Amino acid sequence: MILVQPLPSFSLAHLKTNKQSGGRNVELKKEGVEVSGKFTKSKKKYSTAQSERRSGYLFISPFFILFGIFGVFPLIFTAYLSFHKWDILGTKEFIGFKNYVNIFTNDPLFWKTVGNTFSIWIISTIPQLIAALLIAYFLNEKFLKGKSLFRLAIFMPNVTSVVAVALVFSAMFGSQYGLINYVLSVFGIEGINWRGSYFGTHVAIATMVMWRWVGYNAIIYLAGLQSIPRELYEAATIDGAGKLQQLWYITVPMLRPIIIFTVIQSTIGGMQLFAEPMLFGEGGQYQGLTMTLYLYQEAFTRFSFGYASAIAWVLFLLIIIVSLINLLITKKIQTS
Amino acid sequence: MNEVGQKAFPKISLYAFLTVSALLSIFPFYWMFVVASNTTSAINKFPPSILPGPNFIANSLAVFEEIEFFRALFNSILISTVVTLSVLFFCSLAGFAFSKLTFKFRDGLFIFLIATMMIPPQLSLIPNYMIVSQLGWVDTLQAVIVPAAVNAFGVFWMRQYISGAVPYELIEAARMDGCSNFRIYWNIVLPAVKPGLATLGIFTFMGTWNDFLWPLVVLKDSSVHTIQIALRTLNDVYSTDYSLILAGTFLATLPILVVFLLFNKQFIAGLTEGAVK
Numbered sequence: 001m002i003l004v005q006p007l008p009s010f011s012l013a014h015l016k017t018n019k020q021s022g023g024r025n026v027e028l029k030k031e032g033v034e035v036s037g038k039f040t041k042s043k044k045k046y047s048t049a050q051s052e053r054r055s056g057y058l059f060i061s062p063f064f065i066l067f068g069i070f071g072v073f074p075l076i077f078t079a080y081l082s083f084h085k086w087d088i089l090g091t092k093e094f095i096g097f098k099n100y101v102n103i104f105t106n107d108p109l110f111w112k113t114v115g116n117t118f119s120i121w122i123i124s125t126i127p128q129l130i131a132a133l134l135i136a137y138f139l140n141e142k143f144l145k146g147k148s149l150f151r152l153a154i155f156m157p158n159v160t161s162v163v164a165v166a167l168v169f170s171a172m173f174g175s176q177y178g179l180i181n182y183v184l185s186v187f188g189i190e191g192i193n194w195r196g197s198y199f200g201t202h203v204a205i206a207t208m209v210m211w212r213w214v215g216y217n218a219i220i221y222l223a224g225l226q227s228i229p230r231e232l233y234e235a236a237t238i239d240g241a242g243k244l245q246q247l248w249y250i251t252v253p254m255l256r257p258i259i260i261f262t263v264i265q266s267t268i269g270g271m272q273l274f275a276e277p278m279l280f281g282e283g284g285q286y287q288g289l290t291m292t293l294y295l296y297q298e299a300f301t302r303f304s305f306g307y308a309s310a311i312a313w314v315l316f317l318l319i320i321i322v323s324l325i326n327l328l329i330t331k332k333i334q335t336s
Numbered sequence: 337m338n339e340v341g342q343k344a345f346p347k348i349s350l351y352a353f354l355t356v357s358a359l360l361s362i363f364p365f366y367w368m369f370v371v372a373s374n375t376t377s378a379i380n381k382f383p384p385s386i387l388p389g390p391n392f393i394a395n396s397l398a399v400f401e402e403i404e405f406f407r408a409l410f411n412s413i414l415i416s417t418v419v420t421l422s423v424l425f426f427c428s429l430a431g432f433a434f435s436k437l438t439f440k441f442r443d444g445l446f447i448f449l450i451a452t453m454m455i456p457p458q459l460s461l462i463p464n465y466m467i468v469s470q471l472g473w474v475d476t477l478q479a480v481i482v483p484a485a486v487n488a489f490g491v492f493w494m495r496q497y498i499s500g501a502v503p504y505e506l507i508e509a510a511r512m513d514g515c516s517n518f519r520i521y522w523n524i525v526l527p528a529v530k531p532g533l534a535t536l537g538i539f540t541f542m543g544t545w546n547d548f549l550w551p552l553v554v555l556k557d558s559s560v561h562t563i564q565i566a567l568r569t570l571n572d573v574y575s576t577d578y579s580l581i582l583a584g585t586f587l588a589t590l591p592i593l594v595v596f597l598l599f600n601k602q603f604i605a606g607l608t609e610g611a612v613k
Binding site: 048049051052053055056057058059060062063064066067069070071073074075077078081131134135138139141143144149150151152153154155156157159160161162163164165167168169170171172174176177179182185211214215216219220222223268271272274275278279292295296299300305308309312313315316319 | 347350351353354357358359360361362364365367368371379380381382383384426427429430432433434437438439440442445449452455456457458459460461462463464465466467482483485486487488491511516517518521542545546548549553563564567568571576578581582585588589592593596597600603604607608
């Protein structure tokens with residue numbers, strides 16, 4: 001599930017400042033030492049600390065209990081399952097690394113899904129972030145009128161459900177009839193078999209993702225742009241820097257943390273792509289089959305839980321690797 | 337910024353670009369209604385009709401016959417509401433503890449909580465399904481509600497918000513007056529963080545409403561389908577009869593669109609709240 005998430009400001013500095021809150025106990029102690037009420041006050045301090053501890057653990061326990069049941073246990077159990085041959089009836093047989101060996105040596109379809117996922121992710125993410133950046137940059141222009149109306153329109157796709165998006169675009173990307181092929185024919189371009197070719201299916205699915213997320217990213221970039229101090233641009237102008245230079249040397253570096261945030265989010269979302277290919281159709285050559293859809297089918301239509309669990313772990317590792325590569329590349333952008 | 341520097345983009349091209357972007361964003365909604373109000377054969381011809389037709393009601397009635405639309409709508413509303421209320425309560429409670437109470441391992445536990453956000457949901461899909469079926473919860477709404485009742489992101493969000501919005505003195509004063517920690521949370525913290533709750537609430541509601549993979553796995557019987565799963569069924573039944581499919585889709589999209597248009601200020605402000613700092 002790709003959760004729509006507000007962008008939090010987060011720094012570990014928060015933790016540190018809060019640690020100083022321990023300082024108030026010190027103050028209390030100071031007061032406590034003062035003459036008469038010494039005994040009662042220090043006793044009160046003690047009981048406060050204890051009750052804080054008790055309430056503290058109590059208040060955070062719902063999350064940790066729930067996470068224990070639906071987070072930690074499954075994590076371990078998925079690993080356990082992945083070393084077994086396990087079907088829906090629960091008959092299990094320990095087979096060691098056989099599932100993993102199978103994935104790497106004997107399952108070209110899995111690697112096809114990896115390729116599909118990455119292909120769709122790249123052709124949806126790169127134009128999406130560039131478009132979002134441009135939109136945000138324009139929306140930030142001072143003289144622009146009707147700003148809130150533009151913002152509203154551009155953000156609207158993001159509240160639509162994935163299912164609705166997939167269904168509408170499936171209709172638009174009809175292979176025989178369908179709006180997009182009609183528009184192409186107006187320009188004298190022959191209709192594309194969207195469901196029959198790699199190119200067609202990947203572009204169609206990437207379009208769904210893009211349409212839903214450009215506005216979201218644009219709004220986030222816009223917030224970032226508004227936080228860049230105007231003086232920077234003024235100084236650059238005095239030094240004779242043009243607008244495009246300003247965009248490249250001031251805007252992009254200042255936006256870097258936010259760009260990283262959006263890249264990470266679209267990576268996570270891209271690796272989990274599921275509903276769009278499921279509803280659009282995976283196509284005759286499995287060109288629309290993504291990693292998560294394949295995992296779902298292994299587990300819930302073919303019921304080979306063990307193999308599906310091994311796939312889940314390989315996916316997890318792939319996601320970690322991609323995130324690290326991402327981080328390295330985005331870091332490079334800053335230093336160049 | 338037009339007062340400084342030469343312009344890289346003339347005004348007119350800027351307006352043109354934004355207008356085209358806005359139209360592309362809105363067009364699929366319009367198109368949804370066009371298809372939903374025509375017959376499929378009116379859409380499946382060259383050129384297709386591009387104006388709304390007279391068949392919307394007929395198409396909608398056919399949808400109601402095929403899937404339990406209102407039942408699904410009710411399930412979605414129920415699930416999203418309960419999950420949202422539960423997330424708001426438990427996440428703000430934990431957020432309060434993480435930001436204002438002192439206890440051992442607090443910061444370590446908080447970092448652990450943040451780390452849990454990195455785990456992709458696919459990884460726990462299969463065991464979670466087994467747990468839910470062991471509990472006998474398959475085809476019940478709690479299968480979707482309970483695992484979503486509190487989440488790491490919400491705790492994180494509320495902690496950041498409470499840290500900034502509630503001054504220490506206020507809590508100390510209440511404690512001097514003999515308030516219990518829970519009463520401090522309920523009577524002092526909660527009223528002070530209403531905007532933070534609103535943002536988290538909106539996003540939780542939308543996220544739950546739009547969730548697809550997990551409900552698909554655990555809600556199989558049509559009586560417990562959410563609206564998203566019902567749409568998927570509709571798609572399977574009619575496959576290429578897009579008038580009916582998109583009539584259902586349009587009806588399902590309308591409520592959430594209305595909610596968005598009513599609260600769009602909070603929505604967009606909430607989204608960018610943290611970024612501005």
